[in-house]
Amino acid sequence: MLEGKVxxxxxxxxxxxxxxxxxxxxxxxxxxxxDPGVGGGGEGGDEGPAQETVNDIVAAGGKAWANLAFVNDPAGATSIIEDAVQRFGRIDAVVNNAGILRDTIWHKMSHEDWRAVIDVHLNGTFNVSKAATPYFREQQSGSFIHFTSTSGLIGNVGQANYSAAKLGIVGLSQSIALDMARAGVRSNCIAPFAWSRMTASIPAETPEQKQRVERLKTMSADKIAPLVVYLASDASQEVTNQIFSVRKNEIVLYNKPRPIRSMTKLEGWTPESIADELIPAFKPSFARADEVSAHVFPYDPI
Known part of the structure; x- marks a missing residue:
């Protein structure tokens, strides 16, 4: 599917x-x-993980190069793309997967934890994508594959920073898809369900939380990769501006926010008429106030 691609x-x-x-x-x-090899919260650094992945690819007969830059640094993000072009001659697809977590209930969240998560996820996605854009425009092709999350699409407790970043990535992807369409460039999002070092930090105190964690443990990371390979390949040339999820062997397509009800009052609205007429009419279509992904996906994937 990706022969000759970088x-x-x-x-x-x-x-x-x-x-x-x-x-x-x-x-x-x-x-x-x-991969700079940082901890789950962005601390430290270790060249081992990136080099190990490269070594495994090369041992299997493939081509790979390790880059240890931080995506939240614009110069570091640029070096990722420059390594691709200098080592392999081009860049065909960018997979914005890097991330950290600093989960804290909203009223205890610090400015530092807010900025750190936004910087890696949202700004990091911007930085790497921006660096690849001139090459994509010149060759009139390319694929951006961004990682979002149901924490942003649906909501989650204790993840205001992460949720905001991940929903921001959806908006960024949408704008890239629209702005780059004339250049033949695609931009899509994936919200993965998989047990990993990051999801291992999810709180598991209540019975519902424990059930969610146990469900996640059955979803292996390798199940996400086939959709990424497809979206990076020429076979996906007509697929752009979409949001997908992968849950084990299930692939989900999300809709975007669209109007579901409207109500017009010719004489105009007052606070009282909103309370007496509008809200009772709209209330059957309200989203659940405490909704998290477990409410949207209450079943176990096969």
Missing amino acids: VAVTGAGRGVGREIALLCAKHGAAVVVN
Whole structure:
């Protein structure tokens, strides 16, 4: 599916990113494996994970190069794309998978934890995508594959920073898809369900939370990779501006927010008429106030 292609995968030293890099290489792509080897909250650094993924690809007969840059640094993000072009001659797909978590209930969230998560997820996605854009425009082709989350699409407790970043990525992807369509460039999002180092930090205190964690443990990271390979390939040339999820062997397509009800009052609305007329009419269509992904996906994937 990816013979002759060059793919850059961020956060590819472990978990979902590693599985994506391995499968892209198996399908013929040369892969830039980006991972600074930080901890789940963005602390530290270790070249081991990226190099190990590269070593495994090369041992299997593939082509890969390790990049240790931080995606939240514009110069570092640029180096990821430059490594692809200098080492392998081009760049065909960017997989924005890198991320950290600093989960805290809203009233205890610090400015530092807010900025750190936004910087890696949202700004990091912007930085790497921006660096690849001139090459995509010049060759009139390319694929952006961004990782969002049901924490942003649906909501989750204790993840205001992560949820905001992940829904922001959806908006970014949509704008990229619209702005780059004339250049033949695609931009799509994937919300993965998989047990990894990041999801291992999800609180599991209540029976419902424990049930959710146990369900996640059955969803392996390698199940996400086939959709990424497809979206990076020429076979997906007509697929852009979409949001997908992968849950084990289930692939989900999301709709975008669209109006579901409207009501017009010719004389105009007052606060009282909103309370007496509008809200009772709208209330049957209200989203559940405490909704999280477990309410939307209450069943176990096969």
